[in-house]
Amino acid sequence: MLARFQNSKKRPPCTDTLGMQLIAVDQAAMVTRFAFEARPEFANPTGAIQGGFICAMLDEAMSTAAIIASNVTMNAPTLEMKVSFLRPLFVGKATGEARILKWGKSTCFIEGEIYNPEGELVAKASATQAPKPFKRF
Numbered sequence: 001m002l003a004r005f006q007n008s009k010k011r012p013p014c015t016d017t018l019g020m021q022l023i024a025v026d027q028a029a030m031v032t033r034f035a036f037e038a039r040p041e042f043a044n045p046t047g048a049i050q051g052g053f054i055c056a057m058l059d060e061a062m063s064t065a066a067i068i069a070s071n072v073t074m075n076a077p078t079l080e081m082k083v084s085f086l087r088p089l090f091v092g093k094a095t096g097e098a099r100i101l102k103w104g105k106s107t108c109f110i111e112g113e114i115y116n117p118e119g120e121l122v123a124k125a126s127a128t129q130a131p132k133p134f135k136r137f
Contacts, residue, residue, distance in 0.1 A: 018057055030100035032065040038094050048088035054114055055083050058125040062112045065098035066129055076108055076129040089122045
């Protein structure tokens with residue numbers, strides 16, 4: 001699964017904008033790990049990455065985790081997401097992790113985290129998603 005996503009030519013533009021790379025998949029545990037590039041264009045006037053970009057990283061990581069958990073048969077639009085910001089993230093590398101907590105008939109409960117280069121937790125999110133079979137919207 002890792003190689004399939006790393007070599008995909010169907011990456012959405014938002015994935016590339018965020019500099020997201022899938023770095024590890026544990027299919028049995030439904031956990032995925034990602035690398036992100038926090039670019040200078042994402043910074044606010046204090047030099048920290050603006051919270052909306054961190055939210056986008058978390059949303060992209062959690063949605064990708066759900067797609068992988070479904071063996072790439074489902075898309076997983078986010079119904080709601082709560083984010084707690086714990087410390088600033090600055091321009092450079094970041095890592096993320098997402099895990100499925102429960103996969104139900106019509107909803108999926110998922111968590112995600114973003115870490116700075118020192119491995120410190122920057123932000124934590126929980127979300128509810130609505131898995132649907134892949135199709136064009």
